[in-house]
Amino acid sequence: MKKVMIIGGGIIGLTLANYLDKTKFDVTVIDSLIGQATSASAGIISPWLSKRRNKKWYQLAQDGAAFFPKLVRDFALDESIYAPCGTLVVRPEKALQELAELAENRRKAAPGIGEIDLLTGSQTKEVLPLLKEMPSLRITGGGRLDGQAYLAHLKANAQQQVTFIEEKAEIVRTDNHWQIKTKDHFLETEILCLTAGPGLLDLLSPLGYQVDIRPQKGQLLSFATNLPTNSWPVAMLEGEGDLIPFSNGQMLLGATHENDAGWDLTPTEAAQQQLMTGIGAFLEDPEALFAAPMTMRVGTRAYTSDFAPFFGEVPDETNLFAASGLGSSGLTTGPYIGYLLANRINEVHAQPTDFSCYTKPMTEYIKKRL
Numbered sequence: 001m002k003k004v005m006i007i008g009g010g011i012i013g014l015t016l017a018n019y020l021d022k023t024k025f026d027v028t029v030i031d032s033l034i035g036q037a038t039s040a041s042a043g044i045i046s047p048w049l050s051k052r053r054n055k056k057w058y059q060l061a062q063d064g065a066a067f068f069p070k071l072v073r074d075f076a077l078d079e080s081i082y083a084p085c086g087t088l089v090v091r092p093e094k095a096l097q098e099l100a101e102l103a104e105n106r107r108k109a110a111p112g113i114g115e116i117d118l119l120t121g122s123q124t125k126e127v128l129p130l131l132k133e134m135p136s137l138r139i140t141g142g143g144r145l146d147g148q149a150y151l152a153h154l155k156a157n158a159q160q161q162v163t164f165i166e167e168k169a170e171i172v173r174t175d176n177h178w179q180i181k182t183k184d185h186f187l188e189t190e191i192l193c194l195t196a197g198p199g200l201l202d203l204l205s206p207l208g209y210q211v212d213i214r215p216q217k218g219q220l221l222s223f224a225t226n227l228p229t230n231s232w233p234v235a236m237l238e239g240e241g242d243l244i245p246f247s248n249g250q251m252l253l254g255a256t257h258e259n260d261a262g263w264d265l266t267p268t269e270a271a272q273q274q275l276m277t278g279i280g281a282f283l284e285d286p287e288a289l290f291a292a293p294m295t296m297r298v299g300t301r302a303y304t305s306d307f308a309p310f311f312g313e314v315p316d317e318t319n320l321f322a323a324s325g326l327g328s329s330g331l332t333t334g335p336y337i338g339y340l341l342a343n344r345i346n347e348v349h350a351q352p353t354d355f356s357c358y359t360k361p362m363t364e365y366i367k368k369r370l
Contacts, residue, residue, distance in 0.1 A: 005189040008196030014154040015338025028163040043331045044234045046087040046142030060358040064336035081149045086233040087142035114140030194322040197302040212365045216301045217261035219271040220254025223292040241279040267296040310365045
């Protein structure tokens with residue numbers, strides 16, 4: 001039985017580990033658990049209204065959203081992890097009309113968008129009572145994913161068949177195998193998968209590669225309320241703020257995009273005030289929400305210079321796979337990337353094995369140092 005080792009136990013790594021064929025492979029996941037973006041994240045699975053011009057990114061995000069019903073069935077995700085709750089978008093009326101037309105056009109290839117309705121201010125407030133009376137666009141498709149709960153569920157699901165090592169890892173290239181060193185282990189594997197987000201920089205640098213990746217700090221707020229949140233949709237507000245109701249009264253606000261914080265995982269008062277001020281402007285009674293018990297989640301995302309993910313085989317290497325650069329769309333694209341990589345390694349060809357429809361060549365992001 002061949003060995004597969006995955007360095008990085010985030011949304012790609014754990015999805016990949018769960019979809020690998022355990023009758024063919026002995027699977028190990030190595031992760032220090034420090035700074036994981038997914039473990040700090042919760043977000044919206046609703047990519048269809050994005051105006052990003054990158055067609056490869058949109059195809060990946062569209063197919064990633066369409067993958068969720070299978071993901072829910074395969075791993076029995078309950079509504080505390082993922083809920084198909086629908087999406088509200090709050091913008092000026094002219095912009096909403098343009099988004100409605102975009103949604104109608106994109107629904108031809110993406111029926112998961114569901115029904116599309118322009119709502120009046122009073123209808124918006126009826127659907128999501130926390131908001132002021134403002135016009136909005138509602139689509140019945142889309143949902144919310146709690147990244148922290150997703151990782152915990154997938155790790156528990158894989159526990160009996162996958163070995164987990166909670167340590168920082170280093171890579172050594174050999175003739176026939178990859179060697180991985182951690183504090184307490186020295187391991188060998190035939191197939192190595194690097195899914196460590198911005199940590200890919202440190203993993204590949206000793207092998208002579210430079211990687212187009214930068215870390216970005218993200219913070220979000222979680223309020224424990226007594227509100228009837230279970231049936232509320234997510235709301236994409238103007239600016240960088242999202243309002244994400246979860247089950248049992250949990251309300252999340254966020255997230256920040258901090259390019260200069262590096263690997264600092266300290267919650268900051270500045271981020272808290274930024275989110276409360278920006279999102280509070282859309283709320284009917286912000287102080288009532290902000291009076292609820294609050295915690296902060298902090299993680300580090302990986303971004304490329306063109307804000308697009310990449311995944312596949314590392315150039316000029318054998319049995320070395322890498323994936324990174326998910327950015328703020330990681331909850332939508334990450335599970336599907338993990339599934340596609342698992343199919344490549346499992347040699348399942350019913351799914352695309354040519355990833356060029358989703359990403360630029362790996363040589364655009366990973367290059368040998370001169």
